[in-house]
Amino acid sequence: MAKTRQQLNLENLAYISAGSIVDVEILTPTASKRIKTEFVGLLHERFVILNYPSAKRLSNAGEYLKDGVVVIVRAVLETGGGQVIAFRQQVMSVSSHPARLIYLNFPTEVQLFSLRSQTRIPTLLAAKIKFNDEREMQGVIKDISVTGVMFDVKSKADLSELKNTQCHIMLDKNNKGVTEFSGQICSVKSHATSAQFGIQLTASEDEMKTFMKDHFIDLSVLEPLV
Known part of the structure; x- marks a missing residue:
């Protein structure tokens, strides 16, 4: 059976390079907070792992980055001519040992769009x-x-x-x-x-x-x- 577009989009998560910088938008009741951190990896259909941001990157957003919070993650794919992949999901857990990491629930859907989708x-x-x-x-x-x-x-x-x-x-x-x-x-x-x-x-x-x-x-x- 042919794969759906959504299944193909989910497969593109594998093209986010380990160590690459991703944009994380933390959604709060009043306003969103945006931070940068590194993509660590993923376990298919289980979770996505991000590095916990440094204090310099985190600024005053640390109090919002906790279990259950909804975030939007955006990353530039190494392949695909500058495409950006984005998904929305909850923080599953923030670990402290052996390294401080952020675990996100595995997304059920993702969006792909081009950095050049806007008129320049x-x-x-x-x-x-x-x-x-x-x-x-x-x-x-x-x-x-x-x-x-x-x-x-x-x-x-x-x-x-x-x-x-x-x-x-x-x-x-x-x-x-x-x-x-x-x-x-x-x-x-x-x-x-x-x-x-x-x-x-x-x-x-x-x-x-x-x-x-x-x-x-x-x-x-x-x-x-x-």
């Missing part, structure tokens, strides 16, 4: 990218959507090691409105004298639309969400 609008916004180790690089935001940006830097070095790292995009302080965004580098394309980072941002769609309006970017070209 060409821009030339000067900015700099900053990494957690305090390194900074000057560059240009070449295009923008409600979910991410393409950031171009001048460099002859191999920057592929920066894939899956956290970063901050900072615009000139003279810019109107929001001047800093956080995100994760999901792709790195190297050229002879430059490199391009495909960055998924953590800002909400409303925040991105406000930012675009502040910079006179025409929102009418945006397609409806898939």
Whole structure:
């Protein structure tokens, strides 16, 4: 019997690489909290295992990360041309020995969508990218959507090691409105004298639309969400 689309989507969980960074959205009665942590692995039809976030990543969300809490997990698949896999499930247990780990109930359904499912609008916004180790690089935001940006830097070095790292995009302080965004580098394309980072941002769609309006970017070209 042919497999259903949902069964095929569930099989894609196996393509989340151990050690890769995943986005975890903790759902609370008042607001959601978003944190980053590492994907550890899974036991099919039993549970999914995540690393317990470091204190720096956890910030003030620790009190919400406990048994029974519902979370949404999003991860970029190594295969599939930049597809994101997402699922919603309850925290089964948080272990403390031999390592602090988060066990999630195995999802019954997952969603797949492309990082490029949003219309990207060409821009030339000067900015700099900053990494957690305090390194900074000057560059240009070449295009923008409600979910991410393409950031171009001048460099002859191999920057592929920066894939899956956290970063901050900072615009000139003279810019109107929001001047800093956080995100994760999901792709790195190297050229002879430059490199391009495909960055998924953590800002909400409303925040991105406000930012675009502040910079006179025409929102009418945006397609409806898939």
